[in-house]
Amino acid sequence: MSTPVGADLALRLVGVTKDFGGLRAVDRVALEVRPGERRALIGPNGAGKTTLFNLISGSLPVSAGSITLFGRDVTNTSAHRRAAQGLARTFQVTNLFPDLTVLENALLAIQAHTASRFAMLRPMGVFAELQARARATLESVGLAGVTDAVVRNLSHGEQRQLEIALALAGRPRVLLLDEPTAGLSPAESRLMAGLLGRLDPAITVLMIEHDMDIALELSARVTVLHYGCVIADGSRDEVKADPQVREIYLGA
Amino acid sequence: MIRRRALAAAIVVGVLAGLGPALPAYPLTLITQALIFGILAMSLDVLLGYTGLPSLGQAAYFGVAAYAVALLATERQVGLVGCAAAGIALAAVTAAVFGVVAIRARGTYFLMITLALGMVVWGLAFRWVSLTKGDNGVSGVPRPELGTLSLSAPLPFFYFALVTAAVSWALLGLLVTSPFGLGLKGIRGSESRMEALGYNVWLHKYLAFVIAGVFAGIAGVLWAYYNGFVGPTDVQLVTSVEALLMTALGGPGTLIGPVLGAGIIVFLKNFVSVYTKRWLLILGAVYIGVILFAPRGVVGAFRRQRR
Numbered sequence: 001m002s003t004p005v006g007a008d009l010a011l012r013l014v015g016v017t018k019d020f021g022g023l024r025a026v027d028r029v030a031l032e033v034r035p036g037e038r039r040a041l042i043g044p045n046g047a048g049k050t051t052l053f054n055l056i057s058g059s060l061p062v063s064a065g066s067i068t069l070f071g072r073d074v075t076n077t078s079a080h081r082r083a084a085q086g087l088a089r090t091f092q093v094t095n096l097f098p099d100l101t102v103l104e105n106a107l108l109a110i111q112a113h114t115a116s117r118f119a120m121l122r123p124m125g126v127f128a129e130l131q132a133r134a135r136a137t138l139e140s141v142g143l144a145g146v147t148d149a150v151v152r153n154l155s156h157g158e159q160r161q162l163e164i165a166l167a168l169a170g171r172p173r174v175l176l177l178d179e180p181t182a183g184l185s186p187a188e189s190r191l192m193a194g195l196l197g198r199l200d201p202a203i204t205v206l207m208i209e210h211d212m213d214i215a216l217e218l219s220a221r222v223t224v225l226h227y228g229c230v231i232a233d234g235s236r237d238e239v240k241a242d243p244q245v246r247e248i249y250l251g252a
Numbered sequence: 253m254i255r256r257r258a259l260a261a262a263i264v265v266g267v268l269a270g271l272g273p274a275l276p277a278y279p280l281t282l283i284t285q286a287l288i289f290g291i292l293a294m295s296l297d298v299l300l301g302y303t304g305l306p307s308l309g310q311a312a313y314f315g316v317a318a319y320a321v322a323l324l325a326t327e328r329q330v331g332l333v334g335c336a337a338a339g340i341a342l343a344a345v346t347a348a349v350f351g352v353v354a355i356r357a358r359g360t361y362f363l364m365i366t367l368a369l370g371m372v373v374w375g376l377a378f379r380w381v382s383l384t385k386g387d388n389g390v391s392g393v394p395r396p397e398l399g400t401l402s403l404s405a406p407l408p409f410f411y412f413a414l415v416t417a418a419v420s421w422a423l424l425g426l427l428v429t430s431p432f433g434l435g436l437k438g439i440r441g442s443e444s445r446m447e448a449l450g451y452n453v454w455l456h457k458y459l460a461f462v463i464a465g466v467f468a469g470i471a472g473v474l475w476a477y478y479n480g481f482v483g484p485t486d487v488q489l490v491t492s493v494e495a496l497l498m499t500a501l502g503g504p505g506t507l508i509g510p511v512l513g514a515g516i517i518v519f520l521k522n523f524v525s526v527y528t529k530r531w532l533l534i535l536g537a538v539y540i541g542v543i544l545f546a547p548r549g550v551v552g553a554f555r556r557q558r559r
Contacts, residue, residue, distance in 0.1 A: 057448060083450030091448075097441030100434075107431075108438045112450040116431045118459075123429040130431070170450060 007071030010035040010174050010204035011056070016065035018051055018228075025051045027228035028065065035070075035173075038205045040215040043225035044248065049208045050092055052225065053176050056206075057089045058082045069174065084113065088172035090163040092179045092208070098152040102143055105151055105162060106134035109169030134169070141165040141195060157188040164195065175199070177207040181214060193217060257425070261508070265418050269411065277406045281478075282522055284410045286515040287417040288474045293498035293510030294424055295467035300496070301504030302428050303460045304440035306363045309370030310495045312350065313343040313465040315487030316373060317472030322390035322482040323383070332396035339473040340466055346373070347465020355457045358443075370492050377484040389483025393476050403477070413474055417511070420467055424507055427463065436460055490532070497535065501542050503549025512550060 013031040017024065026048045033039050041049055054060040056067060058079035066075045074082050097105050107124065110133045111117045125131075138144055141161045146154065151162065160180060167175055180196060181189040193214045199205065209215035215222070222239040224232040232242045239245055272280065292314050299305040317339035324330040324338055350369045357365045377384045384390070395404035403409045427433050435456050438446050446453050476482050485491070494517060502513025520538070525531050546553045 059444060059447070078452075079447040080450050080452050083448060089448050091445070095442050095445045095448075097438050097445065099441055100437060104434060104437070108434060108446070109449050111431050111434070117435055117451065118432055120430050120432045121423075121426050122431075123426065124431055124434055125429075127431060166445070166449065 008035075009033065009068070010037070010070060011206065012068040013056070014066050014068075016052070016055055016067060017063045018048075018055055018060065019063045025228050026055060029225070029228070029230055031223060031230070031233075033174075033204055033206055035204055036202055037221065038219040039207065040219035040222045041206060041208045041225060042210075042212070042215060042222060046227075047225040048228040049225055050178055051228075053089060053178050053208065057087060057176060083170065086171075086173035087176070088167040088170055088174070089176035090167045090178055090180060092182055094156070094159045094163060096151050096159060096162055096166070099150065101148055101150055102138060102154070102162060103131075103134055103147040106138050106147075106165055106169055107131070109166040110134045110137065113170050137165050137169045140168070142191075156183055157185070157191075160184060160188075160192065161195070164192075168199075172203060174204045174206070177205060177209075179208050179210060181209065181211050189214060257508075258422075261418070261421060261425075265414060268414055272407055272410055272414075280406045280410050282518060283515075284406070284413045284478060286518040287410075287413040287511075288471050288478055289495070289498060289514040289518060290511035291417050291420045291471035291474070292468055292495050293502065293514045294420060294507055295464045295471065296495050296499045297504055297507055297510045298424060298427070298436070298460055298464045298467070300499050301506065301510075302433065302440060303436040303457060305457065305461070306359075306496070307354075307366040307461075307464070308363050308489070308492050308496060309350070309354075309366035309368075309373075310464070310468050311487050311489070311491035312370045312373040313347050313468035314472040314475065314491065314495075315377065315482075316346050317343040317469035318476040318482045318486055319377065319384060319390065321473050321476035322393045325393050325396075325476070326390060332398060335396070335476075336470075336473045339476070340469040343469025343472060344462060344466045347462045347468075351458050351461040351465075355454055355461060367489065367492070370487070370489060374484055374487045374489070377487050384484075387484060389481055389485075391481045393480045393482065395480070396477055409478065413478070416470065416474060420470060421507060421511070424467065428507065432456070432459075494535070497539050497542075499549075501538065501546075501549055503551030503553070503555075506549070506551040506555070509549050509551030516550075 009032050011033040013029055016026060016029045018026040029052060043049055055062050058077060062075060066073060068074065069082065069085055069087060097108065107130055110130050116127055116130060135147065138147055141164050143158060143161055143165060146158060151159065164180060181192050184192060189211060196218055207219060216236045220235060222236050223230055224239060224245050226248055232239050232245050292310060296307060296310045299307045320339040320342045321335040324335050354362060354365045354369060378386055395409060397403065401408065403412050435451060439453055439456060443453050498513035498517050499510040501516060502511065503509025521531060524534050
């Protein structure tokens with residue numbers, strides 16, 4: 001058997017389309033992301049960026065097209081199986097477990113990829129290795145000091161850090177970041193950018209980001225989405241110079 | 253935390269056990285009844301309080317187990333072990349079949365589907381006369397024997413119910429503090445995040461649904477022996493609603509709260525029904541009161557103050 005097309009790519013989208021009734025939110029998107037690449041996905045509000053993330057992560061089924069993860073077709077694979085294959089995501093609107101503690105949130109993310117998630121008759125406390133890994137993950141995003149706090153009581157900035165922690169806990173190969181700096185103050189955004197800059201270079205990152213400085217600082221390549229279509233794809237300088245992008249996105 | 257709760261529970265069980273011989277028969281049978289409904293309410297708490305699934309059909313699993321025990325004990329003279337095994341197994345199978353239909357739905361739709369499935373069991377109990385004796389129900393269920401020990405007097409049966417309730421509480425207590433239980437709390441918080449983390453949310457909810465069915469079945473086994481009679485009223489909607497109210501009143505997501513709620517409802521029901529036939533009116537008023545003044549139940553309100 002020959003190597004399937006796109007096996008050398010972390011993520012490959014061909015003709016991916018999503019229709020909501022008569023509205024085409026994502027229109028024949030083609031995207032190729034190499035392993036270890038940092039890619040920014042930009043575009044005006046309503047361009048279909050988050051919908052595209054939902055298609056890649058499997059939260060929504062595609063209307064047409066195919067999605068490949070490291071050469072494996074995952075177009076019809078459920079969201080939780082894609083996660084098990086190394087795909088992790090964060091959410092634009094913070095999506096955590098507000099009634100649980102920070103540590104419990106991290107434990108949920110850690111145990112998701114272990115058989116212990118079905119252990120029913122032993123209390124969580126006896127799983128020392130899971131506890132240690134959860135604490136280490138929290139430490140890596142700077143939340144070691146609030147492990148016992150209930151998530152509802154955290155500041156917005158801390159909740160955004162926890163978003164990242166939950167995605168990293170499963171040691172993903174591909175990470176989808178949906179506006180990691182959404183709602184953060186400039187100072188908090190700088191902290192977040194620092195955190196994202198220190199990510200393991202082996203992780204492939206696809207990032208939606210409205211803050212252009214951060215998007216361009218973290219990613220060498222940029223894909224521009226407009227009305228569901230990819231209108232530009234290239235290095236940051238190429239995209240900055242693209243007249244169509246300048247007109248519709250940068251407003252110049 | 254777990255140790256302290258276990259200690260508190262051991263003290264409560266010890267006090268009840270010590271109090272048993274000193275109590276007259278009537279309060280003793282009421283406490284026994286409260287313990288049985290306490291198990292039913294705890295089973296519902298796994299769904300409502302921990303997984304966020306508001307089931308309005310918990311009487312179905314309670315009822316099929318009770319019918320299984322009543323029919324086997326009266327018509328086939330099957331002993332305690334055989335009856336209990338058959339009742340719990342039938343409850344588990346019923347939950348496993350109904351779960352396939354119900355777990356697809358969410359929120360209010362889940363509530364409506366579990367209600368409809370509960371009505372199916374009620375319909376069978378009422379209409380399948382050749383098996384269930386319809387409206388007449390199955391009467392004359394004898395109290396069982398545990399080895400050579402007869403459980404026919406109120407006191408031994410009270411101890412039997414107390415031990416069963418305590419063991420159920422311990423097992424469910426382990427379940428909700430286990431990694432699997434944490435997964436259920438995660439589903440209650442955010443299903444989409446759980447999917448993104450790699451959980452098969454459907455499977456976790458389904459397992460919780462079947463486990464809840466098993467414990468409702470345990471309560472049903474006790475009920476058939478306690479009451480000596482099983483009829484369509486045991487599987488009707490009001491029984492499911494009462495279980496839901498016990499859970500909501502005591503404090504969903506606390507396990508011990510629903511047992512307390514069961515005690516309050518059982519005592520209220522028995523004392524109020526002396527004065528009025530309009531018991532359901534009082535039940536409704538209590539429900540509205542709980543929603544307005546203690547949305548997290550009696551135990552929930554106390555725990556929040558402590559935090």
